[in-house]
Each structure stands twice: as C-alpha cells, then as structure tokens.
Amino acid sequence: MAAPATFSGAQHELGFARVLGRHCVLRGLGGELPVEARQRLEVAVLLHEWAHTLGAPHVRDGRGWMSPKYDVGQTGFDARTLALLGAGLRHLPGARVELEAQKAWARELRAAAEAMTGPAWEGAERDFLLEWTERVRASSVVLGPEGTPLSLTPQERQRLAEVIALEKAGRPEVAAEALEPLAVRHPQNERVQLLACYLAVRVTPGLDATRERCERAIARFPREPSLRMNVALLHLHAGRFDEARDSLVAARTNLEARADVEPAQWADLAALFLRAHCVTWAEQTAARAQGLAASTTVLEQAARLRRQVALPARPEASTAAIAPAREGALVRAVSGVEALLHAGSSGPARERIAALAQEYPASPSVTLLQCELHLLQGRLGSARTACERVLAFREDAVQAHLLLGVLATNTRAHARARKHLERVIALEPSRTEAWHLLAREYRGTRQLKTLQDRYREQFARDLP
Incomplete structure (x- = not known):
C-alpha cells in the first residue's frame, strides 16, 4: 500500500489486519524518517498486525506493540498477549482447516481472553474473540474469522469450476482427486459436498467410505434430494434394495417440498425407482416429467416388467x-x-x-x-x-401366454398354441423362443413363409 501523505502514529493508518484474519496489509513509509527509525517502525507495525491475525486485541496502555498508537518506546508484547499468541503458534495453521485443532485453539484463546480484564483490554475486539470461541465450541464444522462456515476463495471457486469441467470431460477419477482438498476444507459448503458425494459414487461405489461421505452430507443438507438419490445408487450397487427404496422415498419427499423442480430430476428419480423394482412409484414419478424421452423409457420398461411378472396394471x-x-x-x-x-x-x-x-x-x-x-x-x-387364472388378471401377461403355448404344442392343440404364441410375439417381439415354437406349428403351411419374412424384418437374419 502507498505511503500516507503525512506520518501518523495511529496503527490503523500504518497497517491493517482483522482479529483472527488471514492477511495483513502494511503501508509504505516515506523517506522523512531516518533509516533505523523506519526499520524499527516497520517491524513494530508488522508484528502488531500479525498478532491481530492470531487473535490479539488492542491493549490500551501505550507500552506494548498492541497499543492502538505506535510509540518509539514500545519494545514487545505484554504477558497476556504473549499467552494468546502462544496458543495460535501451537495450533496454526491446522486450526484454520481442521475442526479438532480449531476447537483446541479456541479453548486456549478463550482462557487467554478471559484473563484480559480491565480497561486496557475491554472493548469490541475482546468481545468478538469471546463470541468467536463460543461459536467454535458449539460448531460441528470449521469456522472462518467471521464465526461462520468458511466460504470459497476466488482461487477455490476456480478450482471447483475446473473439477466440474473434468467431470464433464469424462474424467471423474481426476475430478474427484482434484476436489478432495476443497471437500476437506469446506464440509459445510453444499455445492462442494454434493459434488464430492456424486464423484465418489461414480468412482468408488463399493467403498464404505463413499457411503459414509454421502450420509454425512445428508446429515448437513437433509433437504437435498440428489444426495439421497446417490445413496440409493450405492445401495442398489450393493444389492440393498430395501435401503435403496427408503432413500428414494426420502428423495421424493425432498422434491415434493420444492416449489420449482426440473422435470429431469423427476425422470432421474423414476429411473432409480424402476431399478429398485418399485414399479408403481416409477410410473407415478415418470408421469411428473411427461414429454421427456427418459420418462417415456421408464414407462415403457415399467409396462414390460408388469407384463413379465403379471403385476396388475392399476393396483388401486x-x-x-x-x-x-x-x-x-x-x-x-x-x-x-x-x-x-x-x-x-x-x-x-x-x-x-x-x-x-x-x-x-x-x-x-x-x-x-x-x-x-x-x-x-x-x-x-x-x-x-x-x-x-393369470390371464384373467392380466391378458397381456406374456409369460403366461408362452407357457400356455408350450403346453398346447406338447398336447398337439395347434390352434391354441398358435394363438398364444402369436400373442407372445405381439407383446414381446424379442422372445425368440416363441418364434421358434411358432415355426414348428406352421411347418408345412403357407403361414411359415409369412412368419419367416416377419422374423427377417424383425431381426435382420433368417429364422433358424
């Protein structure tokens, strides 16, 4: 910072640092001071502002370096300030990023601040220090100098953007590694923790640490549906279908509580419900995102699953x-x-x-x-x-038609066999066993040629 127009002994005009801040700023000093006096002043100002970053408040007795006004006779810190500085030196820099280290530092800071009694120390700075240490004591996350969870610096925001670009470029492993320092430093930053959970699920879905990471994030951000959907994915990966179902129901509750939900979120949730074999919920959720291709796919797959296992079409x-x-x-x-x-x-x-x-x-x-x-x-x-009996409940139960077709073929009930096997092909053209059985039924008839043409059109190869 440029030198002041005129020399002043007021410390706030010579430099600046916030109590518990991370930076200090010093002004340049003009050439009107002798070299030795200027050097002594620069050292005193540097130590004064540095001590603020470790939590030292002003001391209004004029004898030490923490006096609000510089004096050439000042030669050091008073004993109580030294005790406070000693606490910072023991616990920093870890206490700025690690919760237990910060709590230990706060305990010592509070003891030192409580010993600073009398008019020399009383004031807003000491009050702030006591309030900050109390917030740290009650907090479950690392706090910044303001007594609130740390926010991202410009450099960290740039790193976050780089991580997102890496993930979009198909490099989730590199993205997860690059994000980890931010995730450790900012446990209360929702965007960072959501991304950390998402990347961990993509990269290491089988690790207990991944599930624990995402569950910690849910505890901090319980209204965020994507976290519960990611945990559901982990449960599905491990075959824990009931736990996956419960996570998805909670995610649905989160989405329903929001005034504005992107249709794609409903479609994603519907796809996960279907993976958990919750057919009705998959259909109901997909219906909230009508017109999306993903929702249409879910509805088609759900209908096919109902046909395959003979689930009633409308449960209610x-x-x-x-x-x-x-x-x-x-x-x-x-x-x-x-x-x-x-x-x-x-x-x-x-x-x-x-x-x-x-x-x-x-x-x-x-x-x-x-x-x-x-x-x-x-x-x-x-x-x-x-x-x-199955067909009485669901006429389109494709497996029931196939079994009846097999039964009719074995008993030479040809007309019945052909009816059921044709129905199988109409419902599920991919069921090649129905085509083969029907070819046996049509052997020696004109229908066989038609069936062969239909098969070639369906599969782009000849019917064996």
Whole structure:
C-alpha cells in the first residue's frame, strides 16, 4: 500500500489486519524518517498486525506493540498477549482447516481472553474473540474469522469450476482427486459436498467410505434430494434394495417440498425407482416429467416388467394388488424362483412358491410361478388352470401366454398354441423362443413363409 501523505502514529493508518484474519496489509513509509527509525517502525507495525491475525486485541496502555498508537518506546508484547499468541503458534495453521485443532485453539484463546480484564483490554475486539470461541465450541464444522462456515476463495471457486469441467470431460477419477482438498476444507459448503458425494459414487461405489461421505452430507443438507438419490445408487450397487427404496422415498419427499423442480430430476428419480423394482412409484414419478424421452423409457420398461411378472396394471383398482412398497420384493422373488426352475431345482422352487403364496395371497405373479412349476412337473391340467387364472388378471401377461403355448404344442392343440404364441410375439417381439415354437406349428403351411419374412424384418437374419 502507498505511503500516507503525512506520518501518523495511529496503527490503523500504518497497517491493517482483522482479529483472527488471514492477511495483513502494511503501508509504505516515506523517506522523512531516518533509516533505523523506519526499520524499527516497520517491524513494530508488522508484528502488531500479525498478532491481530492470531487473535490479539488492542491493549490500551501505550507500552506494548498492541497499543492502538505506535510509540518509539514500545519494545514487545505484554504477558497476556504473549499467552494468546502462544496458543495460535501451537495450533496454526491446522486450526484454520481442521475442526479438532480449531476447537483446541479456541479453548486456549478463550482462557487467554478471559484473563484480559480491565480497561486496557475491554472493548469490541475482546468481545468478538469471546463470541468467536463460543461459536467454535458449539460448531460441528470449521469456522472462518467471521464465526461462520468458511466460504470459497476466488482461487477455490476456480478450482471447483475446473473439477466440474473434468467431470464433464469424462474424467471423474481426476475430478474427484482434484476436489478432495476443497471437500476437506469446506464440509459445510453444499455445492462442494454434493459434488464430492456424486464423484465418489461414480468412482468408488463399493467403498464404505463413499457411503459414509454421502450420509454425512445428508446429515448437513437433509433437504437435498440428489444426495439421497446417490445413496440409493450405492445401495442398489450393493444389492440393498430395501435401503435403496427408503432413500428414494426420502428423495421424493425432498422434491415434493420444492416449489420449482426440473422435470429431469423427476425422470432421474423414476429411473432409480424402476431399478429398485418399485414399479408403481416409477410410473407415478415418470408421469411428473411427461414429454421427456427418459420418462417415456421408464414407462415403457415399467409396462414390460408388469407384463413379465403379471403385476396388475392399476393396483388401486385390483383386489390382487400389493402395496407399492412391497412390489420390489415380489418382483425379485419371481426372478429368483424362475432361476431355480430353469436350473432344475424344483424342490427349492416349490418351497419358495408356497411361502410366496402365503406372503402374497391372490397374487397373479405367484400364480404364474405355480403354472410354470406344474408344467415342469407334467401336471398339464393344473398348469393350464393356473396360467388361465393369470390371464384373467392380466391378458397381456406374456409369460403366461408362452407357457400356455408350450403346453398346447406338447398336447398337439395347434390352434391354441398358435394363438398364444402369436400373442407372445405381439407383446414381446424379442422372445425368440416363441418364434421358434411358432415355426414348428406352421411347418408345412403357407403361414411359415409369412412368419419367416416377419422374423427377417424383425431381426435382420433368417429364422433358424
């Protein structure tokens, strides 16, 4: 800073620093002072402002370097100021960025400040120091000189922008590494912590530390839906579907509490609900973002899943409905039993189906499993009855049509086989087993050529 027009012994005209601040500013001194006197003055001003950054207030007795006005006879700090400075030297610089170090520094600062009694120390600076130390004592995050959570410096804001650019460029690992110092230094900065959680989920979803990081962020920012969606992703990655469902419900509550929500956020939440097999909630959430391609995809996939496992189309209108919160467990149970049946483990499959029938009475999904079990056991009449019951609930239950088509083929009921297999292809053209069975049914007829043409159009290859 430029030299003052005229010399003044007032310290605020010679330099400036805030109590507990991070910087001090010194003015240049004119040439009217002798060299030795100017050097002594510069040292005194530097030490005075430096001591402010460690928390030292002014001392109004005129004898020491913390006097508001410089005097050539001043030779050092008083004993109480030295005790305060000693606390800073023991705990800084860590106490500016680490919570436990800051709390330890604050305890010593408070003890030193409480010892500064009398008119020489009383005033706004000492009061501020006592207030700041009390805030630190009660805080769960590192505080800045103002007694509030640290804000980003211009350099840190630039670093944050660089991190975002790295992530957008497809380099999440580098972005996460570059962000980590900011995340440690600014635990109360919402934008930093949201990004840190997001990057950790992308880079290290399997680590406990990632989940702990995101859960700490939720504790600090409980109304932020993206954090709960990221935690849901971690649960899905680990196969913890019930925990994922609960996180997604909480995220939905967060979004519903907001006045203005981007449709894409609803679409993202809908996709996660579907990954957790919460079909009804996925459909309801996607409906909040109508017109988006992502929502349309969710609705299409949800409809396909309903057809595959015979979930009623409108749960609120069906006696076979189950609560949306229980849909995911049922969908996963159906997939698990089908895997057992396809592996030839009919005994364990039968036991599991019996348990599901108790847990989900009147569910067409369980009836569908019973149909498949009966068919594999050769109980064709029971299989037909069970699958027809499924179709009474959901005419578009594609697996029931396929099983009835297989059953009809094995019993040479050709017209019935063709009807059910054609329905499978209409509902799910990708089910190649239906095409192959239908080709057997049409062998020796003119319909076979038409079927072959349809297959070639669908798959761009010949029907085997």
